[in-house]
Amino acid sequence: MSTLVEYVGNVVETVTTIFEGMAITFSHFVRRPMTIQYPDRIEKPVQEMLPLRYRGILEVDLDICTGCLACERVCPITCITIGIEMNKETKQRSFSHFDIDICKCMYCGLCAEICPTGSIRHSQEFEGACYNPASLVRHFVTEPVPLYKPKKGGETDPKLVTKVDIGQKYLDEFATPEEKAGGAGAEEG
Amino acid sequence: MQAFVDQLIQEGYFQGLPKEIIYLGAMLLAALVVLSFFVAPLAGITSWLERRVWARMQSRVGPNRVGPQGILQWLADGIKNLLKEDIIPSAADKWLFVLAPYIVFVGFLATFVVIPFGGQLIVADLNIGIFYLLAVTSLVVVGILMAGWASNNKWSLLGGMRSAAQIVSYEIPAGLSVLTIIFVAGTMSMQGIIKAQGWAPWDWFLFYNPFTFVAFFLYFTAALAEGNRTPFDIPEAESELVAGYVTEYSGMRFLFFFFAEWGNLYVIGAIATTLFLGGWQVPPVTDNPVLIGVLQFMVFFLKAYFWVFVAMWVRGTLPRVRVDQLMSACWKYLVPLSFVSLLGTAAWMVLYPKGNRLASFGMFLMGVAILLLFFKRVNYQIRHSRPEIYWKPYI
Amino acid sequence: MSDPVHAKSEAFHTEDMTISMGPQHPSTHGVLRFIVKTDGEVMREAIPDVGYLHRSIEKIGEKVTWHGYVPYTDRADYLAAMFTNQAFCMAAEKLAGVEVTRRGEFCRVIACELNRIASHLIAVGSFGQDIGAVTPFIHALRERETINNLMEEICGARLTYNYIRIGGVGYDITPETCGRISEFLDHFELIVDEYNRLLSYNKIFIERLANIAVITREDAFQYNIVGPNLRASGVKWDIRRDIPYSVYPELEFDIPVGTGEKGTLGDCYDRYIVRIREMQESCRILHQCLKMLPKGPAIAKVARKFKPPAGEIYVRVEAPRGDMGFYVVSDGSEYAYRVRIRTGSFTAMSLIDKISRGLMVADLIALIASLDVDAPEIDR
Numbered sequence: 001m002s003t004l005v006e007y008v009g010n011v012v013e014t015v016t017t018i019f020e021g022m023a024i025t026f027s028h029f030v031r032r033p034m035t036i037q038y039p040d041r042i043e044k045p046v047q048e049m050l051p052l053r054y055r056g057i058l059e060v061d062l063d064i065c066t067g068c069l070a071c072e073r074v075c076p077i078t079c080i081t082i083g084i085e086m087n088k089e090t091k092q093r094s095f096s097h098f099d100i101d102i103c104k105c106m107y108c109g110l111c112a113e114i115c116p117t118g119s120i121r122h123s124q125e126f127e128g129a130c131y132n133p134a135s136l137v138r139h140f141v142t143e144p145v146p147l148y149k150p151k152k153g154g155e156t157d158p159k160l161v162t163k164v165d166i167g168q169k170y171l172d173e174f175a176t177p178e179e180k181a182g183g184a185g186a187e188e189g
Numbered sequence: 190m191q192a193f194v195d196q197l198i199q200e201g202y203f204q205g206l207p208k209e210i211i212y213l214g215a216m217l218l219a220a221l222v223v224l225s226f227f228v229a230p231l232a233g234i235t236s237w238l239e240r241r242v243w244a245r246m247q248s249r250v251g252p253n254r255v256g257p258q259g260i261l262q263w264l265a266d267g268i269k270n271l272l273k274e275d276i277i278p279s280a281a282d283k284w285l286f287v288l289a290p291y292i293v294f295v296g297f298l299a300t301f302v303v304i305p306f307g308g309q310l311i312v313a314d315l316n317i318g319i320f321y322l323l324a325v326t327s328l329v330v331v332g333i334l335m336a337g338w339a340s341n342n343k344w345s346l347l348g349g350m351r352s353a354a355q356i357v358s359y360e361i362p363a364g365l366s367v368l369t370i371i372f373v374a375g376t377m378s379m380q381g382i383i384k385a386q387g388w389a390p391w392d393w394f395l396f397y398n399p400f401t402f403v404a405f406f407l408y409f410t411a412a413l414a415e416g417n418r419t420p421f422d423i424p425e426a427e428s429e430l431v432a433g434y435v436t437e438y439s440g441m442r443f444l445f446f447f448f449a450e451w452g453n454l455y456v457i458g459a460i461a462t463t464l465f466l467g468g469w470q471v472p473p474v475t476d477n478p479v480l481i482g483v484l485q486f487m488v489f490f491l492k493a494y495f496w497v498f499v500a501m502w503v504r505g506t507l508p509r510v511r512v513d514q515l516m517s518a519c520w521k522y523l524v525p526l527s528f529v530s531l532l533g534t535a536a537w538m539v540l541y542p543k544g545n546r547l548a549s550f551g552m553f554l555m556g557v558a559i560l561l562l563f564f565k566r567v568n569y570q571i572r573h574s575r576p577e578i579y580w581k582p583y584i
Numbered sequence: 585m586s587d588p589v590h591a592k593s594e595a596f597h598t599e600d601m602t603i604s605m606g607p608q609h610p611s612t613h614g615v616l617r618f619i620v621k622t623d624g625e626v627m628r629e630a631i632p633d634v635g636y637l638h639r640s641i642e643k644i645g646e647k648v649t650w651h652g653y654v655p656y657t658d659r660a661d662y663l664a665a666m667f668t669n670q671a672f673c674m675a676a677e678k679l680a681g682v683e684v685t686r687r688g689e690f691c692r693v694i695a696c697e698l699n700r701i702a703s704h705l706i707a708v709g710s711f712g713q714d715i716g717a718v719t720p721f722i723h724a725l726r727e728r729e730t731i732n733n734l735m736e737e738i739c740g741a742r743l744t745y746n747y748i749r750i751g752g753v754g755y756d757i758t759p760e761t762c763g764r765i766s767e768f769l770d771h772f773e774l775i776v777d778e779y780n781r782l783l784s785y786n787k788i789f790i791e792r793l794a795n796i797a798v799i800t801r802e803d804a805f806q807y808n809i810v811g812p813n814l815r816a817s818g819v820k821w822d823i824r825r826d827i828p829y830s831v832y833p834e835l836e837f838d839i840p841v842g843t844g845e846k847g848t849l850g851d852c853y854d855r856y857i858v859r860i861r862e863m864q865e866s867c868r869i870l871h872q873c874l875k876m877l878p879k880g881p882a883i884a885k886v887a888r889k890f891k892p893p894a895g896e897i898y899v900r901v902e903a904p905r906g907d908m909g910f911y912v913v914s915d916g917s918e919y920a921y922r923v924r925i926r927t928g929s930f931t932a933m934s935l936i937d938k939i940s941r942g943l944m945v946a947d948l949i950a951l952i953a954s955l956d957v958d959a960p961e962i963d964r
Contacts, residue, residue, distance in 0.1 A: 021507065023563060031577065034729065050736070054740050075652070076649070175753055176881060177752075178880070505718065506717070513944070
């Protein structure tokens with residue numbers, strides 16, 4: 001008798017759980033699908049929908065780069081290569097090359113965090129595919145660019161003020177440590 | 190259709206030709222028309238619809254780029270597969286490998302001979318119609334076994350073996366449920382079974398007595414198992430056996446198997462409609478025979494296609510059963526229950542030789558109650574998870 | 585012998601079939617390979633063959649600075665990246681004696697618990713898919729997309745976060761993000777309920793999983809199984825409760841343990857349902873953290889050239905796949921001397937051969953999926 005009860009119970013349980021499952025999937029027909037139909041059937045481009053902190057492909061604003069080489073040193077995968085040469089007559093230092101290999105880059109954000117002016121930062125760009133691995137190395141120096149010297153008391157050159165502000169706004173997103181008096185065990189490297 | 194051709198011969202259209210040639214020509218023409226204008230677009234559109242239905246059940250959008258709303262997706266898939274390289278594994282048994290998809294295809298296509306699309310729209314109203322259908326759909330077993338063996342691949346072999354066991358076992362509950370209806374209708378011819386029902390839902394065999402109600406679900410489950418659909422799609426289980434018996438197939442040969450599967454869904458729906466849902470019966474609204482014919486065709490198509498939709502819906506909901514559970518479900522649950530429904534129907538027919546309209550009406554009300562309960566659950570689900578509502582079927 | 589399988593092979597001469605569930609397989613959770621000897625459907629042995637995803641992450645630790653190694657730890661298990669980050673950072677902090685700020689600890693817990701939910705969603709979703717139900721997988725991924733969006737708002741990346749740094753966290757969590765996390769949690773608890781009704785209580789699903797591949801308590805101890813797999817065998821062991829770290833002692837949460845409710849204790853269904861319950865517990869933890877989030881800086885002051893004194897340390901965190909251990913040896917320079925990662929999936933692989941004797945091929949899939957093994961964790 002108990003096997004008969006178990007038998008009927010199995011059949012009933014199968015039917016009821018299948019019924020429940022089918023009700024749930026049927027209820028999905030009236031819900032909005034979650035798909036964003038990129039790239040053509042969206043209201044605004046995806047780049048505008050991304051948050052400010054999004055770690056896309058790296059970009060460098062050479063006008064405010066001081067040439068401190070901190071990003072090259074901190075990169076864990078050595079994807080940044082910077083060359084600085086000094087013009088013997090004018091004693092002016094300028095960039096000869098600033099290459100970022102975006103296919104090696106880990107998108108970790110360490111270089112952007114350590115930059116003093118915020119000139120190297122992650123953009124919102126993510127569509128970097130191309131047909132040729134050599135073109136994945138981005139060269140940011142087309143002609144020799146002089147190094148930037150940050151001025152005490154804020155920047156006065158109107159062309160550079162917006163760039164400095166953008167760089168600073170990017171740097172403000174990172175968490176800042178509290179300033180302890182005397183700096184317990186802190187060394188600047 | 191034979192009567193129509195005989196009429197044409199008598200009116201003197203085909204002079205000088207022997208009768209056999211005319212029949213042969215008529216048969217080829219009918220096969221061509223049915224195949225290219227009905228079956229091929231049907232299987233194709235079923236594949237597109239399945240992907241769209243699946244996608245909406247999963248909160249995403251299916252293919253919607255090729256043609257308006259993606260309706261030509263199947264053409265694009267077909268053309269792509271035709272252009273693919275035809276790979277036959279070097280150690281495979283070449284002739285069996287090539288022949289297998291065609292046998293599966295024949296097994297599926299031969300069923301269209303007796304599908305009653307409308308009152309007069311049937312290729313051949315055999316007086317053993319439903320029996321012929323059961324016999325011919327078993328041809329696919331041969332094809333699947335050949336595919337599994339000839340691929341020279343252990344995964345395919347496992348898939349083919351499982352499939353043979355599955356299809357052969359599930360013939361029995363399917364056949365017994367069909368037998369239940371043959372008892373009630375008194376004839377095996379498809380048009381005869383439809384004519385024994387009425388157009389109103391309480392005149393359908395589905396609600397004739399509680400035993401035929403159960404027999405319907407048994408038939409539907411067994412037919413899903415025969416068509417290798419989830420929850421019984423073990424032979425082509427994607428996550429276990431890579432792709433089961435179709436692993437080594439590529440290009441158009443691969444598509445042949447799936448073409449047969451989607452078309453088979455329609456055949457399942459058509460048989461279910463004929464046997465249980467009253468076929469093409471429509472209320473007598475007009476006297477115009479053309480209009481009535483069109484209405485009958487539409488009604489039959491919609492009813493059959495609804496079951497195609499239900500098969501897709503079930504595929505999206507349920508997980509797969511394991512192969513020994515499949516066997517035990519068949520032999521321990523489906524076969525005894527189908528015997529019970531058969532004997533119950535026989536007993537009912539002894540009790541009420543002319544049928545019991547009150548009981549039919551009661552069963553109909555019970556069916557409506559289940560449907561209402563279902564929509565109540567759906568409503569509860571929507572209220573409970575508070576999603577964003579979007580009614581339109583297209584996006 | 586009364587065993588029908590062996591009796592048959594005495595009457596006919598049958599051979600065992602050796603199948604390679606190769607590195608490319610739709611359901612072995614990454615590139616894993618099993619050499620399976622079967623007799624028809626029943627398996628005789630299943631030998632795992634690992635190493636297809638080995639990327640020498642441990643060796644890289646000796647060549648890269650301490651701060652620079654944190655992004656590499658993300659890749660050691662990319663589905664639970666926060667936990668590897670946290671374990672390494674905790675090891676470095678303990679070696680150097682850095683104290684993490686309070687807000688940093690709470691941000692860490694928020695990020696980790698969100699990541700735990702995301703990882704368990706993938707685990708239960710792909711479990712459903714391996715069993716054949718494709719819809720719950722997509723539903724789980726839909727929820728995980730919301731979590732990915734939240735992580736993108738917090739730290740800018742969706743999978744390999746590099747969020748937890750030595751001394752705290754890299755970015756602060758804004759109040760808007762906290763509001764969005766609350767909204768997500770309110771929505772998510774209902775979705776778990778719906779998911780249960782679609783999949784967990786489904787009779788076919790239960791029949792596939794109940795009484796399959798039982799891992800007893802003794803087996804679990806002998807083979808060093810950790811995490812939800814261990815808890816499903818009835819052992820109430822959770823690093824967050826038993827070897828507490830971070831701010832977990834102040835938070836209130838239960839440890840879900842398998843009870844053999846639909847079959848035997850320690851079967852596949854237990855391992856599955858423990859993960860579902862852990863997701864619900866993570867929601868509880870997140871609610872508490874969002875309320876208790878203190879003000880203050882999110883990161884402590886740590887030197888740019890981080891040079892902890894020489895020493896060695898072993899740190900454990902409760903990752904979604906079990907006990908993630910980092911054994912770090914420092915020799916006082918700016919590179920680590922040795923980093924060794926101990927993961928739960930690697931030891932789970934050793935158990936598969938023993939448990940899978942006598943199971944069917946379909947059950948092997950269920951077993952691998954229920955152990956939630958993850959190829960990057962196994963091979964590192």
